[in-house]
Amino acid sequence: MQRKDGHIHSPYCPHGSSDNMEKYVQEAIHQGFEAITFTEHAPLPEGFTDPVPDKDSAMAKDDLSRYFKTLEMLKKAYQDHITIHSGLELDFIEGFEHEIQTFIDAHGHQLDELILSVHFLKLPDGSFICLDFDEASFAAGIEATGSLQSLYRLYYQTVLQSVKNNLHFPCPVSIGHISLVHKFQSHFQRTFSDEDQIRDVLFAIKEKGFRLDVNGAGLVKPLCKETYPPPFAISLAQEKDIPLVYGSDAHSASGIGQGYATIKPLLEGKKG
Ligand SMILES: [Zn+2]
Ligand SMILES: [Zn+2]
Numbered sequence: 093m094q095r096k097d098g099h100i101h102s103p104y105c106p107h108g109s110s111d112n113m114e115k116y117v118q119e120a121i122h123q124g125f126e127a128i129t130f131t132e133h134a135p136l137p138e139g140f141t142d143p144v145p146d147k148d149s150a151m152a153k154d155d156l157s158r159y160f161k162t163l164e165m166l167k168k169a170y171q172d173h174i175t176i177h178s179g180l181e182l183d184f185i186e187g188f189e190h191e192i193q194t195f196i197d198a199h200g201h202q203l204d205e206l207i208l209s210v211h212f213l214k215l216p217d218g219s220f221i222c223l224d225f226d227e228a229s230f231a232a233g234i235e236a237t238g239s240l241q242s243l244y245r246l247y248y249q250t251v252l253q254s255v256k257n258n259l260h261f262p263c264p265v266s267i268g269h270i271s272l273v274h275k276f277q278s279h280f281q282r283t284f285s286d287e288d289q290i291r292d293v294l295f296a297i298k299e300k301g302f303r304l305d306v307n308g309a310g311l312v313k314p315l316c317k318e319t320y321p322p323p324f325a326i327s328l329a330q331e332k333d334i335p336l337v338y339g340s341d342a343h344s345a346s347g348i349g350q351g352y353a354t355i356k357p358l359l360e361g362k363k364g
Contacts, residue, residue, distance in 0.1 A: 093360060096127040097348055098266065099181070099207060099305055099339020104132050104155045106148035108343035113162055115345040121173050123349045129177035131207045131339075132159060134199075136183065137191035143212065143220045144229070150183070160202045177204040181268060184254030186214040193259050200262035207305055207339070208259075209268030210250050213243075223247060224275045227315075234280070241284050247273040248289040255296040266303040266337050267293070269310070269320035276315045290325045298332045306359065308351020309341035319355055326358045 100116055101108045113130065120128045133150035136142055142149045151159065163178045170176060180203060182192065196206075212220045215236040221229050230243075237243045251270055270293050273286075297304060307320040319326065329336060336359055340350045 094127055095125050096129075096338060097125050097340050097342070097352070098127075098129045098131070098177075098179075098205070098337040099268070099307060099341045100128055100130050100348065101181075101341070101343045102130055102132050102159065104151040104159050105343060106151070107146075109345075111345040113166055116342065116348060117166055117170055117174065117176065119345040119348045121170070123352075125174060125349070127175040127177065128348075129179040129205055130159075130163060131179040131181040131205075134180040134182045134195065137185060137188040137195065139191065140185055140188055140212075140220075142222075144222045144225050149211065149222060149225075156199065178202055179205045179207065181207040181209050183212060184208055184210050184250070184257065185212050185220070186250060186253060189257060189259065196259065196261060203263045205264045205266070206261060207266045207268040208254055208302075209305075210247070210254050210272070213246055213250055215246075224272050227276050227279055230276050230280060240280055240282065244273055244282070244284075244286050244289070248286065248293060251293050252296055255293060255300055255302065264303060266305045266339075267297050268305045268339075269307040269341070270294075270297075270304070271310075271318075271321040271325070274310065274316055274318055274320070274322070275313055278315045278317070287324065290321055291328065294325060294329055294332065294334065297329075298334050303335040303337050304329050305339045306336050306355055307339045307341050308349075308355055309339075309347075311351040311354055319351060319358070323358055326355075327361075330359075330361055 135153040167176045310316040310320045
């Protein structure tokens, strides 16, 4: 199994660190990774207003060409040491499918791979929340949908929509952190199971031929302490032969490889 970190941010992320991309590359080499993919948050679609207070959820459109240029430069400079892939983490946002496709059509030729993720949920009143921003925005989501269980339902419905969409991609696609709704789970405790909903998402991923982002960021989030998705879902994905891609979701060079020690045995099919 190739040692790969397939979910990495960069200084172009306005809510991440200012560590330059070379620093990430050097850290990945230091940790023995054979391949990495930079997956910066793609610019949000035209007409969508970022619901977080600082409007810093994604990279600026004007930075895209510099981002890709830096990637090309690094690919060459480090080709004898590590394989570097160009990617983006693209938001699926309900109602913006057309704008998302326009973006993919414009930039797809620069991408080796893509992560499609859900961070934004459309509430019944038509407004959006960023689900994983903080506990207050999560609480607002519960309030607006009526209950924790309704918020979960809305989340998984949106993830399913993102998988079953009719978007066309020019490169391999992983579906990002499909249990992100667990981020604050020890604070907002479930009295219900969402395993069937996670299974439904995996069935859809299999049907569409997508890959699964096996994300270590949740393990280091104090209120989550769990992989995205949870271990049972990683095993199920393996049984179904869904390609699994480990991702640290690092927002600083030191975040490279986070959770890998826990996730690696799961990817190898051993009990972790
Ligand atoms: Zn981020
Ligand atoms: Zn994400």
